[in-house]
Amino acid sequence: MPSAAAPEAPLALVETSRGTRRLAAVDRAAAALGLFPGQKAADALAYVPNLVTAEAEPEADAQALLALVDWCVRFSPAVAPDPPDGLFLDVTGLAHLWGGEAALVADFRRRLARNGLPVVCGVADTPGAAWALARHGDGASLCPPSRQGELLDHLPPSALRISAAACAQLERLGLRRIAEVRRLPRSQLARRFGLELITRLDQAMGEAPEALTFRRPPNPWFDRLALAEPISTPEDLARVCGDIVERLCARLSAEGQGARRFELAYHRVDGRPQTVEVGLAVGAREAARITRLFLPRLDQVDPGFGVEQVTLAAFEVETLSARQAALAREPVGQSSVEIAPLVDRLANRLGTERVWTSQAVESHVPERAVARRAPFSPETPARWDPARPRPIRLFRRPEPIEATAPVPDDPPVQFRWRGRLHRVRLAEGPERIAEEWWKVPIEAASTTHVRDYYRVEDQDGGRFWIFRSGLYAAGAPARWWLHGLFP
């Protein structure tokens, strides 16, 4: 992208390709002096000794392009990047919001120019024609509906997005206008230049379909609110949040849908969107409730010099049948969704990873027997085995204890934990838990991770879950650990 530098200092970006330093991009002043991308840097510096050079950063350019694509969402939800320096905007059915395509393009140009980005744009029925008009057009960037043929005819064949080799060959044959290419028989064109030329030609003319890879898949659950005056006070931010949520929720409600995630974006005058997101445990469309989830998070929004547009998108939209709330309480397990608003409040306040429901996992290893799942997500049929007692408090790391066990394969008669001596009155076990050898390579499986668990009760009635690690080996002292507490 050409950048606006001081007119007296021509600027060029330099890259190293195949061992040679070449110009990657030149600004207007440099181009006026006869420099061009692809020229050797040494030659360029010889022609223009005061040329200012900088290293090209293709990754940073790609990132900047993606940022620009994200910003363009304010115009249309369907934006596709066209690396290295272009983008497609699907404005089908949107122009009337600006009062016509010309006004839309003017607004687009003005906003980008304000941010120091000069752009050329073309609007046409097909992406191919728009591309050609933007890159090779002569200022007439608007193509009237289904008249792309006339406008494209006098453009060079390179406007067809074809490879440089095909382009050069067409040039050698003296085909300098698209009109001349179109006059040739198609079968010969395809044989000589490959299918690419035909496909690109058809796509530009609207005779073949073209699929664009949009940065975000188009989302029908999207709403925008353009503001006449930029706003910045917290009260105003809250009010427009309520307004836009109500609009989108009315649509959701009319179609019997509910969404599990909402993304609210405040578009600032300086072009940086500020997004806030809320998640819900089950699909919802109650505007008041969703607004209440957004309100505490609006203090993260920095309105800067003002917010001129608000967009709201709903994700994970699912069919939600109308429910009659609070008439009859159903038994547990069927209507626990009644507490969904509470779960949403807690999850949005504390973080979604801090609110969960436990789920049984079929594993003998106690640490792995529990998985966390989001509340109200579908349950798996796994159950904890009632024949294997498990403690009510399980330490994340087993704590070492000093145990006295006179008989090798017996529970200890006493042990010391956290400085207190516990005499074992009753004991139960062992329950041998080995590592899950079927989950590791068979050579790696060993008996060193075998644990013999005992449930013991001390003289005061305290109940503990202790284990000895490893198999009994003569001479080696047995190591004992406390892993959990029974009630």
Place this chain on the structure above:
Amino acid sequence: MSGSAVTERALDAVRAKIAALETGGRGETPSLAFGDPRIDRCFPGGRGLPLHRWHEVGGEGMEAETAAAPAAFVALLARPLLKMGPAVWIARRDDLHPPGLAGLGFPAGGLVEVWVRDEAQALAAAEDALGASGVGAVVVEADACDLTAGRRLQLACEKGQATGFLIIRRPFGGGAKGTAGGSAAATRWSIASAPSAPAAGRPGLGAPRWRATLERCRGGRPGTWLFESPGAYSDTEIQDDAHPLRLVAELGDRQLAPAQPARPASPAIPFPVRGDGAVRRRA
């Protein structure tokens, strides 16, 4: 004759007035009977544990830090309340092991667990959960609860019709925080684990037992009991209708004189109880 009837009526009126004052003019709240008159009569109206209130449960000795026995006791108290809605468990330490709850007969699969960062968040989340509709029981583990926070919890209970349980749990190695300003809880319990009594000839541990002391009860009186959870950690089918806590014995309160002389004399069982207690519930 008529004079005594008038006195009686006047006394009744005064009693009703006192009861109304005690409940703050809110009328009668529902309660959950233990199914044994030896416990139920200690609660207001002799009807068992008051619901739509919050209860404070602490541990004795080591249990003040680990809170394993109080957690189990609370889970069993709360189990019958799950008919009214799911339970929410709020804690700062994430060492609660749901398979252990499942072993006690508590359906841990529907429990919503909330892991908070600090004490203030725990009490705020508890208040939010108690005030929400459709919640059966809320368990919160916290260091302490002052009078203001307790009052807020109580108001939330009345709004949401949920029952709260506050497990007082001291940080490991830390000192206990005193609740100097009193407590707004409906009851205050202190739980200690008690030696189990396996059936004769059966190896291993018996059903878990706890010594539960009702230290304070608004509109009731204190008491100490030995409870057992008969179905815990066994394959036996747990009956849904019976209260999950079975009274093994009523333990003599060594500090307090009997509050009512009219109480039928029951032999005080010295602690600890070995074997089956002399006083058993007649089925």
